[in-house]
Structure formats: C-alpha cells, structure tokens
Amino acid sequence: MTILKIKKLENNKVLPEYKTEGAAGMDLCAAIDEPIELKPLERKLIPTGLKIELEHGYEAQIRPRSGLSIKHGITLINCVGTIDEDYRGEVCVPIVNVSNEAYTIEPQERIAQMVIARVEQAKIEVVTELSDTARGTGGFGSTGK
Numbered sequence: 001m002t003i004l005k006i007k008k009l010e011n012n013k014v015l016p017e018y019k020t021e022g023a024a025g026m027d028l029c030a031a032i033d034e035p036i037e038l039k040p041l042e043r044k045l046i047p048t049g050l051k052i053e054l055e056h057g058y059e060a061q062i063r064p065r066s067g068l069s070i071k072h073g074i075t076l077i078n079c080v081g082t083i084d085e086d087y088r089g090e091v092c093v094p095i096v097n098v099s100n101e102a103y104t105i106e107p108q109e110r111i112a113q114m115v116i117a118r119v120e121q122a123k124i125e126v127v128t129e130l131s132d133t134a135r136g137t138g139g140f141g142s143t144g145k
Contacts, residue, residue, distance in 0.1 A: 004060075004116060005053035009090060012049025014108050025063060025113030028093060036105045038097040043077050046093045046111055054085040054116070061115040062093060068111070073099025076112065 006015065009031070016026035030036070031049025038044060054060060062081035068074040077094040093112045097103050105111060135142065 002055050002058055002116060002118075007051040007053075009047075009049040009051065011047065016050070016114055025115045027065070027110040028062070028091065028112045028114050029108045030093075030105050030111045032105070032107050035107065038074070038095065038103050038105065040097055040100050040102065043094060043096040046095050046105060048091045048093060048111075050091045051088060052083065052091060053088070054083070056085060057118055057120070058085055059083060059117055059119045060091075061117055062091070063113050063115060065110060065113055072103050073097055073101075074103055074105075074111075 008015070011031040011033070013031070014029040016028055018026045028048045028050070031047045036044060036046065052060060060083035062076065062083065064075040064079075074095060074097055077096040081094065083091060091114075095105070095111060
C-alpha cells in the first residue's frame with residue numbers, strides 16, 4: 001500500500017475519504033466559503049484546500065463523480081486530470097457544467113474523486129517500422145459500435 005501525505009490548508013474542512021471498503025477513488029470536496037453557481041457551459045477552478053505528496057512512481061488521477069455527471073451534467077473540463085509526483089501546489093478541480101441548467105456547488109460538497117495509480121516513464125525508441133496487428137491502422141469506430 002502506498003502512502004499519500006496530505007497538507008490541509010486553512011480553507012479545508014474535509015479530508016479526502018474512501019466511502020466504501022472497495023472504492024478505488026477517494027472523494028474530494030470543495031474548499032469554498034460561499035456557494036459557487038455554474039451556468040450552462042461555464043467552467044471554474046474549484047479549490048480543495050489540500051496539497052499532497054505522492055511516493056515516487058505514483059500519480060493522482062482526478063476524475064468526475066458519476067452521480068454529479070449523470071444527474072446534473074457536472075464533469076471535469078479535462079476529463080481526467082493528472083497530478084504528478086513532483087507537484088506541491090494546491091489540488092484544484094477544473095469543473096464544467098455541460099447541462100442546460102445552472103448548478104450550485106456548495107461549500108464542502110463532494111466534487112470529484114482522486115485515484116492513486118502507479119505509473120512508469122517510458123524510454124523512447126525511434127524506429128522505422130512497427131509490428132503488424134490484426135487491427136492495424138483502424139481508428140475510431142473500426143471495431144464496431
């Protein structure tokens with residue numbers, strides 16, 4: 001098990017938390033003092049009041065909460081955000097409202113989830129040929145609906 005070091009900032013009132021024993025992601029909450037309204041197609045960077053330190057070889061993936069996405073059209077502008085192991089700034093969540101209705105983010109509301117994942121840096125090797133596969137160059141939609 002990896003260790004995630006967390007520094008709480010003054011505006012943080014809620015630590016990340018796994019809501020179930022089998023949860024892959026821990027919930028991140030909005031560290032705001034006043035509600036923030038997101039109009040349709042509006043995007044804002046929401047602070048969490050947290051700074052983190054990851055172990056070498058790990059990243060933190062910031063992902064949308066499925067309930068907010070399906071019920072209210074609230075998702076992340078970059079879909080999945082990556083926090084690199086050497087980043088030490090505040091974790092903020094870039095949220096967008098893709099619905100037709102305004103949505104209000106409340107103080108300490110769960111706004112995203114954070115998954116800690118192992119990563120490796122690749123060694124780049126330039127070649128003149130790549131191996132053949134059954135799929136070949138078939139791109140988007142090439143394997144069917």
